[in-house]
Amino acid sequence: MEQSVMTPPAQPSRPSALREKMNIVIVGHVDHGKSTVVGRLLADTGSLPQGKLQAVQEQCRRNAKPFEYAFLLDALKDEQTQGITIDSARCFFKSARRDYIIIDAPGHLEFLKNMISGAARAEGALLVIDAKEGVRENSRRHGYLLGLLGIRQIAVCINKMDLVDYRQDVYDAIVAEYSDFLRQVDITPMAFIPVSARDGVNIVGRGDRMPWYDGPAALEMVDRFVKEPHPIDKPLRMPVQDIYKFTEAGDDRRIVAGRIETGQVAVGDEVVFLPSGKRSTVASVEEFNAPRRDSAEPGRSTGVTLTTQVYIKPGELMVRADQAPPRVTTQIRATLFWLGKAPMIKGRRYKLKLAGARTQVWLTDIAHVLDASTLDLDAHKPQVERHDVAQVVLETLKPIACDLAADIPSTGRFVIIDNYEIAGGGIVLDAAAARNTLSRKHVAERERAWDRSRLTGDARRSRYNQRATLLLLTGREGTRKAELAKRLEERLFQDGRMVYYLGLSNSLLGDSEVKDQRDEYLRRLGEIGHLFTDAGLILIATVTDLDDGEMDVIRTLNAPGDLLVVNIGDSALHRHKADLTLQVGGDLAQAAIDVERLLQGKHYLPEYYL
Numbered sequence: 072m073e074q075s076v077m078t079p080p081a082q083p084s085r086p087s088a089l090r091e092k093m094n095i096v097i098v099g100h101v102d103h104g105k106s107t108v109v110g111r112l113l114a115d116t117g118s119l120p121q122g123k124l125q126a127v128q129e130q131c132r133r134n135a136k137p138f139e140y141a142f143l144l145d146a147l148k149d150e151q152t153q154g155i156t157i158d159s160a161r162c163f164f165k166s167a168r169r170d171y172i173i174i175d176a177p178g179h180l181e182f183l184k185n186m187i188s189g190a191a192r193a194e195g196a197l198l199v200i201d202a203k204e205g206v207r208e209n210s211r212r213h214g215y216l217l218g219l220l221g222i223r224q225i226a227v228c229i230n231k232m233d234l235v236d237y238r239q240d241v242y243d244a245i246v247a248e249y250s251d252f253l254r255q256v257d258i259t260p261m262a263f264i265p266v267s268a269r270d271g272v273n274i275v276g277r278g279d280r281m282p283w284y285d286g287p288a289a290l291e292m293v294d295r296f297v298k299e300p301h302p303i304d305k306p307l308r309m310p311v312q313d314i315y316k317f318t319e320a321g322d323d324r325r326i327v328a329g330r331i332e333t334g335q336v337a338v339g340d341e342v343v344f345l346p347s348g349k350r351s352t353v354a355s356v357e358e359f360n361a362p363r364r365d366s367a368e369p370g371r372s373t374g375v376t377l378t379t380q381v382y383i384k385p386g387e388l389m390v391r392a393d394q395a396p397p398r399v400t401t402q403i404r405a406t407l408f409w410l411g412k413a414p415m416i417k418g419r420r421y422k423l424k425l426a427g428a429r430t431q432v433w434l435t436d437i438a439h440v441l442d443a444s445t446l447d448l449d450a451h452k453p454q455v456e457r458h459d460v461a462q463v464v465l466e467t468l469k470p471i472a473c474d475l476a477a478d479i480p481s482t483g484r485f486v487i488i489d490n491y492e493i494a495g496g497g498i499v500l501d502a503a504a505a506r507n508t509l510s511r512k513h514v515a516e517r518e519r520a521w522d523r524s525r526l527t528g529d530a531r532r533s534r535y536n537q538r539a540t541l542l543l544l545t546g547r548e549g550t551r552k553a554e555l556a557k558r559l560e561e562r563l564f565q566d567g568r569m570v571y572y573l574g575l576s577n578s579l580l581g582d583s584e585v586k587d588q589r590d591e592y593l594r595r596l597g598e599i600g601h602l603f604t605d606a607g608l609i610l611i612a613t614v615t616d617l618d619d620g621e622m623d624v625i626r627t628l629n630a631p632g633d634l635l636v637v638n639i640g641d642s643a644l645h646r647h648k649a650d651l652t653l654q655v656g657g658d659l660a661q662a663a664i665d666v667e668r669l670l671q672g673k674h675y676l677p678e679y680y681l
Contacts, residue, residue: 091169093298098217099199100209104230107268108199109173110140112290115275118164140268168294195224195296197289202241202265203234206249214249215460218258219406219498221480226262226292233267237280262292302369306394307334308474308482310427311344311387315374326357326374329389329427332481336375337366341392344383345472346399347618347645350392351377382641384616386427388472388482397474397482398502401509402435402466405485407455411494415455415487420591422488425499428471431590432487433509436464455495462500466509468590469620473499510597510627531607535569538675539607541600541629542666545617546639550655552613555639559663560611568676571603573612593621597628604632609675618643635673637666 097105113119131138164171196217200210217225227249235241246263253260265284266273272280273288287295312329336342340353356364357374367373375389390396409415415434423432440452441460455461476483476498487495532538542559544552553574560572573596596612603610614621617636622644626634638649651669653662670676 090165091298093169093171093195093296094193095171095173095293095296096193096196096217096222097173097199098196098213099230100201100204100207100213103199103201103204103207103210104268105199107140108197108228108230108266108274108289111268111271111274112164112173114140115271116164116166116290166290166294169298171293193220193222194299195226195293196222197226197228197293198260199228199230200245200249201234202229202231202245205245206252210249211252212458214253214258215256216408218256219408219460220484221476221498223258224296225258225260226264226289227260228264228266228268228289230266230268232265232272232281233270237265237267239281239283242284261295262286264289264292302333302481303335305333305479306396307336307340307342307389307391308332308397308426308479309334309336309373309389310482311383311385311389312427313385314383324357324376325380326376327383327389328372328374330372331367331369332426333369333479334391334394335366335368336373336389336391342375342377342389343392343396344381344387344389345397346470346620347383347387347643348399349381349383349645351379351381354378382643384618384643386429388426388428390472397472397479398499399470399472400502400504401468401470402464402503403473403499404438404462404464404501404503405497405499406460407463407465407487407495407497408460409455409457409495411457411487411489411492413489414457415461415489415495417454421494423465423467423471423485424488425471425473425485426482428473430467430469430471431588432465432467434463435466435509438462438464463497468509468594468624469618473502475499475501510594510624514627514630528605528607535607536677537568537607537609538633538677539604540609540633540635540670540675541604541625542609542611542635542637542670543617543625544611544613544637544639545615545642545649546655547641548615550639551659552615552639555659555662555666556611556613558659559666562663562667563609563676566676568609569607570609570611573599573603573610590624593624594628597625600625600629600634601632604629609670616643619646622647633675635669635675637669 097109099105114124128138164173198210198213198217200206214225227246229242229245232238232242242263242265250260250263264273264286265281266289267280268274270278272278273284275288275290277288286292309329309331311327315324315326315328317324317326336353336356338353338355341350342353343350354376356367357376358364358367358371364373367375388397407415415421417434417437420431420433423430434455437452437455439448439450439462440455441448441462452459452461455463472482473485474482480498483499485497485499486493487497489495528539544556546552556572556574560570563570593614596614600610600612614625617638622634622636636644636647636649637651637653638644639653640655642649642652650673651666653665667676
């Protein structure tokens, strides 16, 4: 029989658009009653659709199944069949103070990655522990993860007190044990609340079963959580999602679109795009199917046009020039929680998703590995096993822009993809300057192991009557780069030069793979370039939208060979300049002559050698 509880007195509610909103996550070990806590919050605050409670109760009656409040949340048939929450379910409830988006995160060990994705945007947390089972492995893991994600407003609900006859000694023992654990990971919960979600005790209101407890009920405690300061006061961070170009009806706008994470952007602001470093000024603020605005704030998916058109790519981070910039780096020191079935190992390539960046990443160092349930530290572990927490160094081939998670969490959190699945996540602790150490280290090892013949570069230059170089043709799609490359190859070949055109199909990667593994394509292009230039040839290749970071990678991998860049039309380069710039749509025969003159002017095609 359910115990009657006292509910908070009703208060006049403000219009929904004006009420404060907060994200709350519910976590805990499997079967400790998270979904039941959520179901009670929904039912006892009157937040369910009309008739929903009665409909679920009737369904249970027809199926001769005891009604549980968890069924209000566990709506999927397979979840009810298995009796565990599989995905992060989002629902809404309201108190007299504010509206809540509450996330019931999975507690089963197999579904920890869903818990991480669910908790990523939470501002507070309820962590549920079964009074009868006590503190379990996932109870400790979840506590550590909440701290890892920067969530500090935490209340611990010691649930199923009815199963231990509402005894204070059981409650006190769990409080002592779990407080000691949380203290070791620098977390101080705001409250320990003894509850019985099944009977509705201390969820929304208090009952009379535990006179020894005089603290808040769960809803009262959640209402005491402090809303995070609005991110508008932080520096502007807008990951660029895409660039839209309009051409119809005289509309020539080029809109840079994305979602503002923090800060504010307004017409007239000077903005910088990182990591490219390109600058311009905001000419207008645009929104889909809405009037133009003078400014945009955090949480809005918006777009801007620029007074000076600069060529940028999706994945860059738009910031204001007059505010503190993010870090631009190829190397981050991070705390990482690993979820992959296979361990994370050094030297293997993974995919990093951080803010707008999507790039290949390598694990280059493991400082230490922490068992999140026991807090045992291993400073010599060679790899990161499933469910380990590790402090690591991750490195990318090309620079990325990011913040330290302590400064701006939304651009300081990341996930790692392995074999198209989320395999890990973490936070940026520090970021080193962009140094391209991966490529440099590889080149150094390659040169040490290289077994060279007695034929020197001078001997090859004298025989072929040319200096070797890697010649890259770059520009946007549709600029006929490949046609020019082939025409140039034919022209040089007919002139007796040792030349080779490396088409995309010859790059060891098919078209579909190139789109998903551009970094790998660039890496292989650099290695192939090194082989051809070491053999004394002129190698011609095309790269769409070559940027500064990519140019650095290819130049490093091709070393000690030379590199020349010919750009057609708009350029993605900023720090570096192309050796020759051609107009889009020009005569290809003349363009081939112009490139040949470039090679002659830079003495790659001398008439003779002394």
